Amino acid sequence: MVEDRTWRAWLLTDTPSSRRHAKLAAAYKGWLSFRANSMAMVGLWILIFLVLIAFAAPLLAPHDPFAQNLANRLQPLGSINHILGTDSLGRDILSRLIFGSQITLYIVGLVALIAPITGLLVGTIAGYAGGWADQILMRITDIFLAFPRLVLALAFVAALGAGIENAVLAISLTAWPPYARIARAETLTIRSSDYISAIRLQGAGAFRIITKHIWPLCISSLIVRVTLDMAGIILAAAGLGFLGLGAQPPSPEWGAMISEGRRFILDHWWVATMPGMAIFTVSLAFNLLGDGLRDVLDPKDNEK
Amino acid sequence: MLGLMFVTFVIGRVMPIDPVLAIVGEQATKATYDAAYEQLGLDKPIIVQFALYVWDVIHGDFGKSLLTARPVAEDIKRVFPATLELATIGVFAGIVLGVPLGVVAAVKRGSWIDQIARVVALVGYSMPIFWLGLMGLLIFYGILGWVGGPGRVGIFYVDIVPSVTGMILVDSILDRNWTVFKDALSHIVLPASLLGYYSLAYISRMTRSFMLEQLSAEYITTARVKGMSESAVIWRHAFKNIRVQLITVIALSYANLLEGSVLTEIIFSWPGIGSYITTALLSADMSAVMGGTVVVGLIFILLNIFSDLLYKVFDPRAK
Numbered sequence: 021m022v023e024d025r026t027w028r029a030w031l032l033t034d035t036p037s038s039r040r041h042a043k044l045a046a047a048y049k050g051w052l053s054f055r056a057n058s059m060a061m062v063g064l065w066i067l068i069f070l071v072l073i074a075f076a077a078p079l080l081a082p083h084d085p086f087a088q089n090l091a092n093r094l095q096p097l098g099s100i101n102h103i104l105g106t107d108s109l110g111r112d113i114l115s116r117l118i119f120g121s122q123i124t125l126y127i128v129g130l131v132a133l134i135a136p137i138t139g140l141l142v143g144t145i146a147g148y149a150g151g152w153a154d155q156i157l158m159r160i161t162d163i164f165l166a167f168p169r170l171v172l173a174l175a176f177v178a179a180l181g182a183g184i185e186n187a188v189l190a191i192s193l194t195a196w197p198p199y200a201r202i203a204r205a206e207t208l209t210i211r212s213s214d215y216i217s218a219i220r221l222q223g224a225g226a227f228r229i230i231t232k233h234i235w236p237l238c239i240s241s242l243i244v245r246v247t248l249d250m251a252g253i254i255l256a257a258a259g260l261g262f263l264g265l266g267a268q269p270p271s272p273e274w275g276a277m278i279s280e281g282r283r284f285i286l287d288h289w290w291v292a293t294m295p296g297m298a299i300f301t302v303s304l305a306f307n308l309l310g311d312g313l314r315d316v317l318d319p320k321d322n323e324k
Numbered sequence: 325m326l327g328l329m330f331v332t333f334v335i336g337r338v339m340p341i342d343p344v345l346a347i348v349g350e351q352a353t354k355a356t357y358d359a360a361y362e363q364l365g366l367d368k369p370i371i372v373q374f375a376l377y378v379w380d381v382i383h384g385d386f387g388k389s390l391l392t393a394r395p396v397a398e399d400i401k402r403v404f405p406a407t408l409e410l411a412t413i414g415v416f417a418g419i420v421l422g423v424p425l426g427v428v429a430a431v432k433r434g435s436w437i438d439q440i441a442r443v444v445a446l447v448g449y450s451m452p453i454f455w456l457g458l459m460g461l462l463i464f465y466g467i468l469g470w471v472g473g474p475g476r477v478g479i480f481y482v483d484i485v486p487s488v489t490g491m492i493l494v495d496s497i498l499d500r501n502w503t504v505f506k507d508a509l510s511h512i513v514l515p516a517s518l519l520g521y522y523s524l525a526y527i528s529r530m531t532r533s534f535m536l537e538q539l540s541a542e543y544i545t546t547a548r549v550k551g552m553s554e555s556a557v558i559w560r561h562a563f564k565n566i567r568v569q570l571i572t573v574i575a576l577s578y579a580n581l582l583e584g585s586v587l588t589e590i591i592f593s594w595p596g597i598g599s600y601i602t603t604a605l606l607s608a609d610m611s612a613v614m615g616g617t618v619v620v621g622l623i624f625i626l627l628n629i630f631s632d633l634l635y636k637v638f639d640p641r642a643k
Contacts, residue, residue: 168583296455
């Protein structure tokens, strides 16, 4: 306990002794105010839980998610051996949900990497270079923004062929333009500030200025935006899966599972209901987390 | 606009399906294949092909659908009113319920109404629309039997009223055929309230944040100090100032509904543009996909321009 209290005191100091100390102290204060937001904490716990499930899937799942047992098909909720019942091919729904969490995390993780990085690159280059490069890059961004997202993603998947990787690519392609806009706006305000001029006078090149001085400042607003977009990404991926354009059967992707259960919805409602609950829980968690993060990282508009 | 068409064009070109083979079939001779190839203009340079495509689209020619063997433009004209009907009712419900909810939530901040508005919005942002639709069908159609099932009208009423606008509710009123009207109404209630819920979530959330911003402004305090009644402060002062922002939000959510209708239409077997595009996609009907995408994109852009125009009308500063 003594150890703990001194750590706290060190972290909450008003007179940091070094740069790293100041950074850590700021992060800790942010964490404290984040922790005070109980809804955001709920979101965080759900997501931690999801990650654990995804990693421990082979240990947790009571059955093989692909093992078919036609004698045992469409078992209701609460059957012995199959708590959440079985689907039309007699596969255990609980096990499929557990393995499906891996796919969901995989999709969300990839999109959350590809889209913001693309947006960051395009936005900072456009904002920093200005002139015709800015014009062209922003026109391209506008074109992508002009499409309804799902329709564009549909068209892309059609062009690339159905599959998880292509769904990820299609969703990323439709998701990057807002990030480019944000990054550009930030770059424009940073670019003309005094400290950038100072570094330039010291002889720093464009590459160094962008990577070392502009990117770090864009990151926090991008992270907030990404977390808030995660729910949308999950819903889009599930939608593509539902339409049969995302993950292909027999993969236990949640959207595809709903689409499978849709055929029996009137008689065997749980087959489609359970994966829907899973999607809802995860995207709700991301929304709660995003709201909380916005309050911490973006104090300027915490009332939205 | 040109960019939009270019993207769709490129998508159409990189599609891994040979359009010629789709027309002439596997068994065709080399000569037939070449003839069809030339007829489609695929032998010309890609820039020329694009120019030709743009030329055709400007003249309202989207090519022919492989699936229905009819011109795509005609198909779209047929399916679009169904989507329009659905989305319009949806966004209307969203405005009627969402705006007051947002205003009240902002005025009575922290009250139970505010909490309800918050939950409504959160659920709306997190729920997969196709799943909610399925659950709606299961409960209200499957178990309770309160509403009509999938499709626009029951099977006995198909094509009974003459199609004037293509919107079946309007058509049945024009025809004074109340049986069909009632049936169509019971079919549209569920998908429309589904879409309505999603625009409600968005509109109420945005209304709330706009109102909060206004209510904390100094002129509101001044008005209150003057002794103005609370309702006058809220509606005549604060609300008047958020009208402009609201219009943009509503235009946006209308556009989003057109998009959200893709999944909704599939669930409810609603013969609108969303299910048209999806069916075309799954059967590799290239010109139908391109045509549908261009039309939806066009509406998107038009709605944006429209809201910009209204902006100028309502906000003198923007002139």
